[in-house]
Amino acid sequence: MEKLKDDLSNYNPKDYDSPSVTVDIAILSIIENDLKVLLIKRKYPPFRGYRAIPGGFVDIYRNETLKETALRELMEETNLKDIYVEQLKTYGDPNRDPRKRVITVAYFALVPYNLLKKLNIKAGDDAEDAQWFSLKKLPCLAFDHKKILKDLCIRLEGKVNYTDIAFKLLPKKFTWSQLQKVYEIILGRSLLRANFRRKIKSMYVLKELKEFKKQKGAGRPPLLLKYIKINTL
Amino acid sequence: MEKLKDDLSNYNPKDYDSPSVTVDIAILSIIENDLKVLLIKRKYPPFRGYRAIPGGFVDIYRNETLKETALRELMEETNLKDIYVEQLKTYGDPNRDPRKRVITVAYFALVPYNLLKKLNIKAGDDAEDAQWFSLKKLPCLAFDHKKILKDLCIRLEGKVNYTDIAFKLLPKKFTWSQLQKVYEIILGRSLLRANFRRKIKSMYVLKELKEFKKQKGAGRPPLLLKYIKINTL
DNA sequence: TCAATAGTGTCTATTAGACACTATTCC
DNA sequence: GGAATAGTGTCTAATAGACACTATTGA
Numbered sequence: 001m002e003k004l005k006d007d008l009s010n011y012n013p014k015d016y017d018s019p020s021v022t023v024d025i026a027i028l029s030i031i032e033n034d035l036k037v038l039l040i041k042r043k044y045p046p047f048r049g050y051r052a053i054p055g056g057f058v059d060i061y062r063n064e065t066l067k068e069t070a071l072r073e074l075m076e077e078t079n080l081k082d083i084y085v086e087q088l089k090t091y092g093d094p095n096r097d098p099r100k101r102v103i104t105v106a107y108f109a110l111v112p113y114n115l116l117k118k119l120n121i122k123a124g125d126d127a128e129d130a131q132w133f134s135l136k137k138l139p140c141l142a143f144d145h146k147k148i149l150k151d152l153c154i155r156l157e158g159k160v161n162y163t164d165i166a167f168k169l170l171p172k173k174f175t176w177s178q179l180q181k182v183y184e185i186i187l188g189r190s191l192l193r194a195n196f197r198r199k200i201k202s203m204y205v206l207k208e209l210k211e212f213k214k215q216k217g218a219g220r221p222p223l224l225l226k227y228i229k230i231n232t233l
Numbered sequence: 234m235e236k237l238k239d240d241l242s243n244y245n246p247k248d249y250d251s252p253s254v255t256v257d258i259a260i261l262s263i264i265e266n267d268l269k270v271l272l273i274k275r276k277y278p279p280f281r282g283y284r285a286i287p288g289g290f291v292d293i294y295r296n297e298t299l300k301e302t303a304l305r306e307l308m309e310e311t312n313l314k315d316i317y318v319e320q321l322k323t324y325g326d327p328n329r330d331p332r333k334r335v336i337t338v339a340y341f342a343l344v345p346y347n348l349l350k351k352l353n354i355k356a357g358d359d360a361e362d363a364q365w366f367s368l369k370k371l372p373c374l375a376f377d378h379k380k381i382l383k384d385l386c387i388r389l390e391g392k393v394n395y396t397d398i399a400f401k402l403l404p405k406k407f408t409w410s411q412l413q414k415v416y417e418i419i420l421g422r423s424l425l426r427a428n429f430r431r432k433i434k435s436m437y438v439l440k441e442l443k444e445f446k447k448q449k450g451a452g453r454p455p456l457l458l459k460y461i462k463i464n465t466l
Numbered sequence: 467t468c469a470a471t472a473g474t475g476t477c478t479a480t481t482a483g484a485c486a487c488t489a490t491t492c493c
Numbered sequence: 494g495g496a497a498t499a500g501t502g503t504c505t506a507a508t509a510g511a512c513a514c515t516a517t518t519g520a
């Protein structure tokens with residue numbers, strides 16, 4: 001009780017003219033050999049009819065971390081869980097939302113593309129529908145969401161080189177070609193097969209399964225691989 | 234006092250749906266061949282008497298970006314401007330502040346160590362004094378500030394290898410040894426002179442001034458250098 | 467002179483880039 | 494066999510690591 005009294009004596013009403021806070025999440029996956037992001041269409045102003053990254057206000061009565069909020073939004077939008085989610089950056093320019101001061105903590109999710117088939121995408125209450133858009137051919141976006149996605153591209157291009165994020169976009173079992181394709185899409189350039197394999201082998205542990213992936217058409221059937229996560233603390 | 238009482242009796246945290254938002258800033262510089270951070274001592278609960286990163290609530294009536302808020306806090310604390318400031322990460326776990334839900338956008342500043350001499354450090358209204366602490370020997374800190382500084386160390390260790398942040402900690406004119414020392418301190422290991430120079434020369438443009446730095450004691454006087462920033466968009 | 471710091475040359479080891487060769491499948 | 498994809502070997506170029514040598518100063 002002593003503690004509470006201390007707290008309150010320090011209370012200043014001005015502290016409570018707080019900005020609103022949202023957590024927005026850019027949900028990414030690979031579709032048709034292209035890195036795409038799931039965007040909703042806004043049902044209400046501001047930016048009614050514009051595309052935007054899904055998100056929602058932080059509800060302080062839910063007892064969740066910001067990351068859990070992002071995961072919940074991902075769940076609400078896509079029904080997916082156990083997906084890789086990472087904080088990108090926080091955006092808080094004073095007039096980024098014309099209504100009032102809104103600070104947005106942006107996250108991104110990397111969805112393995114094999115999960116997209118069974119995906120039934122739901123737009124939230126404040127959105128009409130959700131669709132996938134190429135990160136390279138974006139429509140006009142609400143707020144500063146274009147800037148957010150630009151920052152995201154830069155983050156991915158950097159991190160694909162020294163972290164295992166590429167694997168987050170793949171099914172549990174994958175082939176060398178599939179893995180290489182992910183790198184090529186994120187980096188925006190083609191890589192030489194032999195050199196790519198040598199490099200990846202030097203960085204990660206890949207278990208060669210005793211299975212081959214069935215292909216349509218000609219070509220030698222490729223070996224299936226599994227990524228073995230090593231704890232590097 | 235009567236008024237305060239009123240305020241308190243009317244105060245119901247549930248009336249306020251938005252979390253509070255603070256911008257905190259870890260101010261770093263190199264002192265005695267060590268990377269140090271400026272920490273204030275908290276004057277009020279919670280964590281009264283504990284050390285913390287300086288910061289303050291986001292005031293929505295100031296028309297400033299989050300980065301400008303960080304720069305203002307840096308200014309208030311140290312009187313310094315034109316200092317490199319970068320967003321680190323946002324921390325919003327539900328119980329990181331025992332009073333209420335507080336979301337903190339953490340920034341860091343890199344202060345050239347030649348500016349420290351003329352520095353008269355002011356603690357804010359809610360702080361007793363401010364002192365420099367080695368990032369490797371931190372006292373107990375308020376909130377999750379230890380975690381913030383841990384994340385900051387990781388960020389610096391990574392970014393020193395592919396960005397020019399090391400130069401932000403140096404005076405405009407510096408020597409090879411001074412630059413190498415900054416890298417060694419951030420990376421936590423010693424480097425070989427010749428290899429270090431070759432690497433840096435391949436990455437950045439350094440202009441050799443026609444001046445030498447006066448040293449105390451023996452040794453060949455070193456050339457002074459200037460870092461030439463190249464726009465790489 | 468020596469100790470101390472600065473500046474450079476160069477040999478070797480490692481890693482990255484290029485490219486060709488073999489392997490397996492479908493038609 | 495030929496087209497298509499997969500898997501491997503190896504030469505070369507570029508980069509990183511190690512270390513020794515020279516240069517310039519103060520005591």
